[in-house]
Amino acid sequence: MFNKSIDIRDVIINGLLAGLISLSLSVIGLIALLSEREIISGLFTTGHIFLVGAPFAMAYVTAGKVLSEEKSKALGYGLLIGVVASVFIVVLTTLATFFDIRRFLVNVTPVLIEFLTFGKSLLIGNILIVVMMGVIGLVGAGLRILPEQFKHPLTSGLGWTIILGMFSEILASRIRAFFGRGVHKLIFTGKAFNVVSATILLVLIVGFTYWNDLRKKDQPEKEEVNDQTDGTKKRLQRIKMGVFGVLLLIAPLLLGTYLTEVTNNVGLYILMGLGLNIVVGFAGLLDLGYVGFFAVGAYVMGVLTSEGALGLGFTFWTALPVAVLASTLAGVILGIPVLGMRGDYLAIVTMGFGEIIRILALSDLLKPYIGGAQGVLQIPKPELFGLTLLHPRHIYYIILVGVLIAVYVSWRLRDSRLGRQWMALREDEDVAEAMGINLVSTKLLAFGIGAFFGGLSGAIFASKLSSIFPHSFNLVVSINVLSLIIVGGLGSLPGVIVGALILVGLPELLREFAEHRMLMYGILLIVMMLSKPEGFIPSKVLQRELHAHEEPEPVSSD
C-alpha cells in the first residue's frame, strides 16, 4: 500500500493534533482532576494516562502507516509526534508562569501547572515533559511495529494493568473486604497498586495472553473432528452460561454496597435501553421523548404508594402493574399522532412529548396530585414476605428480574412475525406498506412495548430513590439512553448492556468525569461514529451495511 504511506508533514500534523488533545484535556481541568487518581502509587496517575494518551495513540496509528521494513522510520515518527505534542504543554506551562491566564482559562490552576511540570522548576519540568512525551511516542510506535505474537500480549498487559489501576480504589476495597488488611497492604499502597504488585499483574496478563494466543493458534488445525468440537463447544457454552448465571445471582455479595448501587443504576438504564431499542433499533422509529415513559412509570408508582400526603395507599407490588400499564398506554397515545411522521419530524415531536410530560410534572395544575416542583416524597421500598427490601442488593434482584424479562421478550419478539414487521418498517416504510404490513398496529406496538419497559424502569427507580422530582426527567435521560444503544450497537441486545456499562457505569466509577460527562459522551460518540459506527456489538444488518465495501458477504447455506 504505497499510496497510504505518509510523509513528514502528516506526521507533524498528527503530532500537533495529539498535542491539541492533551492541551484541551488539561485546560478543561480533567487532567488535574484525574491526577488525584493514582494508578501505581508514587509513580503515575490517571492524569498522566490522559495527558499522554493522545500522543501515544497517534504514534501507534502513524507507525502503522509506515512500510513494515522501515522500522527506524516508524520509531522516528513516533518520537517526533511525542515531541511535537509536548510543545503545547510547554507553551501552556510557560504562559501560565508568566501571565495570569487563569482569568480566562479558569481551570489552569497552580495544581495543574505543578502536575505538568512534575513539581520541578519551569525549565526542568519542561525538559521532563518533552522527554516523557517523546518516549511515549517512541513506545507507541515501537509497540505498533512489534511482531503480532508479542504485540497483542503486551498491549493487553499494559491496557488491563492501567484499566485495573484506574479502578484500584474499588478493587482495593473489595480485596480488603474479602481477604483482610494483610493482603490489602501487600498489593496496595494507599488506594493504588504498588510497583511490585503492578509488575506482577502486568507479567501475569502478558503471560496469560501469550499462552492463550498460542493455544488458539494451535486449535484450527484440529478442525477435522468437527462434530466432536461442536459437542464440546456446546457443553463449554453451557458451562459458561451456568457460571455467568451464578455470578449474576451472587453479584451483590461480590460487589459490595457501593458497586451494587452502581450496578442498579446501570440496570435501570439497561431496562430503558432495551425498551428504546425496540422502538429505535427494531422498528426504526427515532424517539427522543423516551424519558416521558420513564417519568410516567415513576410518577404513577410514586403517587400510588407514597406514604406522604399525596399517597393512595398502594404497595409496590399492586402499583407496579398500574405504573407499567400507564406508561404503555402513554406510549400508544404518543404513537397515534405521530403515525404519519418519519425521521426528523418524528424525533422532534417525540422530544416535545418528553418535555410536555416533564412540564406537566412541574405544573401548578397537577401540583395537588403529583406535587409540582416539590415532587413526590416518602415513596416506600418494596416489601416481600413481610420483609422490606431496603438494601441495594434487594433492589438489585428486582432490577435483575426486570432486565431478564426485557431481554427475553426482546429476543423472542425480534424473531417473531411482529419482529419481521418492525424490520420491514425500519428498512423501508413504503415497501413495507406495499407488502401489506399494517403500519398502524406495527408502530403502536413498538411504542407501547418500548414504553412498557421504560415505565418498569421508572417505577423501580421511584421506589429505589424514595422520592422523585420533575428535574430527574429531562431530555438528557432520553439522550443518554439513545446514546447507549447507539454505542452498543443499534438493534443488538448485548449491545444495550455493553453500552449501559460504558456510558452509565464508567462515569459513576470515575467520578471525576461527572462534571465532564456530556463532553465525554460527545467525544465518545464522535470517535465511535468515525471508527466503529455499527457499535461495540453490532446487529447483523448494521454490520453488513457499514462494512459492505470492505469484504464480500460470505455465502452461507440456509
Add this chain to the structure above:
Amino acid sequence: MAMLEVNDIHTYYGNIHALQGVSLEVEEGEIVTLIGANGAGKTTTLRTISKLLTPRQGNILFEGEDIAQYAPHEMVFKGVAMVPEGRGVFARLTVAENLDMGAFSRDDTKGIKQDLERVFTLFPRLKERRSQVAGTLSGGEQQMLATGRALMAHPRLMLMDEPSMGLAPILVEDTFKTIKAINEEGTTILLVEQNATMAFSVADRGYVLQTGEIVLDDTAENLKANEMVQKAYLGIE
C-alpha cells in the same frame, strides 16, 4: 363473477383528480394488462386496488366482496399482493431475508418452504445470491427479488407495476416469460406496462388508460391491431 371488479373509481391526491372513473374487470386465471402514458394513473389504479389509497367514489370488489372494509395489510391475507413500481426491495437485507419478509403474514411453514422452492425454480439467480445484500443486486435481479417476494405471500391476484422498467431487452423477454409461467401456475395477474408490445404478447385482455380514464378495452389481439394503440403505444405510424 369476475375475480376483481373495479367500478367507476375516482381517486384523488388532495385536489388532484388522478382517477376519473376507472372501471375494469379481471377474471380468475387471466393476465390483464393496463397500459397508458406516464402519469396516466396506472400506479394510482394499482395502489387503489391494494387499498393503499381510498377512492372517493366507486367501489372495488375482490371475489365479490367490497374491499372498502379492509385495511391494506388485510388485502395480503385476502390474496392480493403487489410488486411495487421501481423494485421496492429492502436494500439492507439479504435476498433470503427479503423473501422471508414476503411470507411474514403466513404461518404454514411447509407452504412457505414450497413457495421458496418455487421462487428459486423461477429465478435460479436468486438462489445463487440468497445471502447477498439486496441493495447490491443488479436492477434486473432486484426486479426478480421484488416479484419473488410478492410470490412468497402466495397471492391469488398479483398486481405488477412496470416489471420491465429499466431492463435490457434480453431481460425484458425473460421477465415476460416468467410472468407467463407464474400465471400458468395459477396466479391471476394485473399487469401495468409501458412496453405495450410485450404486454400484449402475454396478456389475454387489456385496458388503455388516458389521464385517469379508461379509453379502450379489448382483447390483447384486438388492441394490438387498433390504430390508435399502434400510434400511441406501439410506435407504429
